[in-house]
Amino acid sequence: MILTVLGFLLLTLLVIVTGAIVRTANLFAAVVLLSLFSLLMAANFFLLDAADVALTEAAVGAGISTVLMLAALALTAETEKTASRLKWVAAGTVTALTLVLLYATLSIPRMGDPSAPVHQHVAPWYLQNTPHLIDIPNVVSAILASFRGYDTLGEVFVVFTAGIGVLFMLGMRRFPAGKRRIPPPQTLGLKHHLVPRTVGTFILPFIILFGLYVQFHGEHGPGGGFQAGAIMAAAFILYALLEGERRALDIVPPRVLMLLLASGAFLYGAVGVMCMLLGGNFLDYNVLAADPVAGQHLGIMLVELGVGVSVTGVLLSIYHAFAKREPA
Amino acid sequence: MNVQLLIDTASWILLLSGSAFVFLGGLGLLRMPDLYTRMHAASLTDTLGSLFILLGIMLQMDWTSSLAKLVAVIGFLLVTNPTATYALANAALLAGEKPRTAPAPEKP
Amino acid sequence: MTEVLGLYNYWVFAVVLALGLYTAAAAPNLVKKLMGLSIFQSAVFLLYITMDKVEGGTAPILRAGVGEQIYSNPLPQVLILTAIVVGISTLALGLAIVVRIKEEYGTIEEENIRDMDQS
Amino acid sequence: MCLAVARALLGPGVYNRLLAANLFGTKTVLLLAVVAVLSDRPEFLDLALAYALINFIGVLAVLEFVQSRALRRRLEDGHRLEDSKPESGPAPTTDRPE
Numbered sequence: 344m345i346l347t348v349l350g351f352l353l354l355t356l357l358v359i360v361t362g363a364i365v366r367t368a369n370l371f372a373a374v375v376l377l378s379l380f381s382l383l384m385a386a387n388f389f390l391l392d393a394a395d396v397a398l399t400e401a402a403v404g405a406g407i408s409t410v411l412m413l414a415a416l417a418l419t420a421e422t423e424k425t426a427s428r429l430k431w432v433a434a435g436t437v438t439a440l441t442l443v444l445l446y447a448t449l450s451i452p453r454m455g456d457p458s459a460p461v462h463q464h465v466a467p468w469y470l471q472n473t474p475h476l477i478d479i480p481n482v483v484s485a486i487l488a489s490f491r492g493y494d495t496l497g498e499v500f501v502v503f504t505a506g507i508g509v510l511f512m513l514g515m516r517r518f519p520a521g522k523r524r525i526p527p528p529q530t531l532g533l534k535h536h537l538v539p540r541t542v543g544t545f546i547l548p549f550i551i552l553f554g555l556y557v558q559f560h561g562e563h564g565p566g567g568g569f570q571a572g573a574i575m576a577a578a579f580i581l582y583a584l585l586e587g588e589r590r591a592l593d594i595v596p597p598r599v600l601m602l603l604l605a606s607g608a609f610l611y612g613a614v615g616v617m618c619m620l621l622g623g624n625f626l627d628y629n630v631l632a633a634d635p636v637a638g639q640h641l642g643i644m645l646v647e648l649g650v651g652v653s654v655t656g657v658l659l660s661i662y663h664a665f666a667k668r669e670p671a
Numbered sequence: 672m673n674v675q676l677l678i679d680t681a682s683w684i685l686l687l688s689g690s691a692f693v694f695l696g697g698l699g700l701l702r703m704p705d706l707y708t709r710m711h712a713a714s715l716t717d718t719l720g721s722l723f724i725l726l727g728i729m730l731q732m733d734w735t736s737s738l739a740k741l742v743a744v745i746g747f748l749l750v751t752n753p754t755a756t757y758a759l760a761n762a763a764l765l766a767g768e769k770p771r772t773a774p775a776p777e778k779p
Numbered sequence: 780m781t782e783v784l785g786l787y788n789y790w791v792f793a794v795v796l797a798l799g800l801y802t803a804a805a806a807p808n809l810v811k812k813l814m815g816l817s818i819f820q821s822a823v824f825l826l827y828i829t830m831d832k833v834e835g836g837t838a839p840i841l842r843a844g845v846g847e848q849i850y851s852n853p854l855p856q857v858l859i860l861t862a863i864v865v866g867i868s869t870l871a872l873g874l875a876i877v878v879r880i881k882e883e884y885g886t887i888e889e890e891n892i893r894d895m896d897q898s
Numbered sequence: 899m900c901l902a903v904a905r906a907l908l909g910p911g912v913y914n915r916l917l918a919a920n921l922f923g924t925k926t927v928l929l930l931a932v933v934a935v936l937s938d939r940p941e942f943l944d945l946a947l948a949y950a951l952i953n954f955i956g957v958l959a960v961l962e963f964v965q966s967r968a969l970r971r972r973l974e975d976g977h978r979l980e981d982s983k984p985e986s987g988p989a990p991t992t993d994r995p996e
Binding site (some may be wrong): 355362432564660 | 784785786787788791792793794795796797798799800801804805806807808809810811812814815817818821824825828829830831832833834836837838839840841842843849850851852853854855856857858859860861862863864865867868869870871872874875876877879881885887888896897
């Protein structure tokens, strides 16, 4: 009961915050509010029993999206200047659409209804068969990596392509070799702030450790490659913030980033091809080991690893592509 | 049985006082005149509030690995929150937010 | 009463979706547009995750030694889990395009860009 | 939490919102922990842990953003030191190459 009330409250806050984001013309403030939005979203996901999703939203929304948005703002502008001419047309259309949607909600089953059509078809099958076919507690991981491995492969390639796209757009230019000019501000980092630097250096290993935990414990608790990748990327971004771009790129040079970016997706695909070579179907892990269940375990672990590596590589390359760029 | 009662009482006291601190922090955040005093109020939530609430939860739990996780959460909160506040204060100062004078309301 | 509470999530979804769409359509600033898209996307996530909830259920991570237990639907969660990460990557791609536009045109306001294109 | 959001909406200005967002992050951690225990799935404390670890990166990014902006402005203004500069502020001249 109390959780229901809490969910109610959080959703109301969500709407209010969204309204504020839409209204503010200061983009910097909007980014801050967007991080609040993401926090509320994650809390809601958690209340709606989606622990894995909440963890993903936490890992992505709390750190990375704010950082990326700010990096983009630093390269563009901070405030919205003009007002649109189409404002009222858009408002009218959107209001009409909302009314239609609200009307449509009246005929769908209420939240949590066990007899809703969504809960009838495939989901029970997954819940029933995961224990003996795959034997890992986290059904979400099981579906993600094994039952619907094709989908996830596709998603990984979308992420990969987006990363490549950003790199094409912004390039991985090297720092100018000449020492004549003052380095662009982003390269400085927070070196002169003792407190964040000390604390950051202290906390960094724990974030990486936690990322590894999420990666390899993902079959048993909430977690998996996507979350772990985001957390790891956040850790390296933290390092880049603290020590400056240059140091961070010394630690993980662009070439290594490229390698990460590519090898994750490659690993995923290679596991699939491996299954074919061993006589199974593409991404059919049963053949990977003598025992089908052990094969599934191995396959899921490798695939999740591939996802984790790929996501880390992509997010990190994206961040560096933004951070290295000098404002026009 | 008696010990159980004692633990429950202690945990409730901790939880309630923690909630009180969180509430006061929120109140201060709303009522204080400028950014820096508000920051002071907010840190009340960050430290005492979260410490008490998490300790209260810990008393309710069994000896499992979750307990260690809670300890870790407390530790990280106590370390990272002051850092965040520091960074925030520094950023505000750098951006020219003046302490102790009510900042001109820059309407978004 | 329960009917209303049960539909509240969907209403929130509709309103947030509308606000996001409105921002994406009407905001003159390209970064703001992307924010609108991201809000729109989050609203869809909320819709899916709302659908996965089963009354009295718990997160679909099987627990040993707990007799009969209802679990929420894992399928929407899988979809959204990947979609969040895809979302951030595509958002980054959009931001990259905006940055390039800023470098070429010197502005990220839609109107100004259109004026420059026409002249 | 409502109070924090109220502050976030009222502003004034970016930094009050940021403060509120940060506070809200802490409260989310507490909320997640409490809900995890209430719903009797203590293994979900992972989430609270994730937040506790990652939440402050955003604020650090803001500091970095503001700092680089202030620095850039100073460079553009030809080193006119009109900004009140704290002791711990950026000092580009002392940046030694490593």
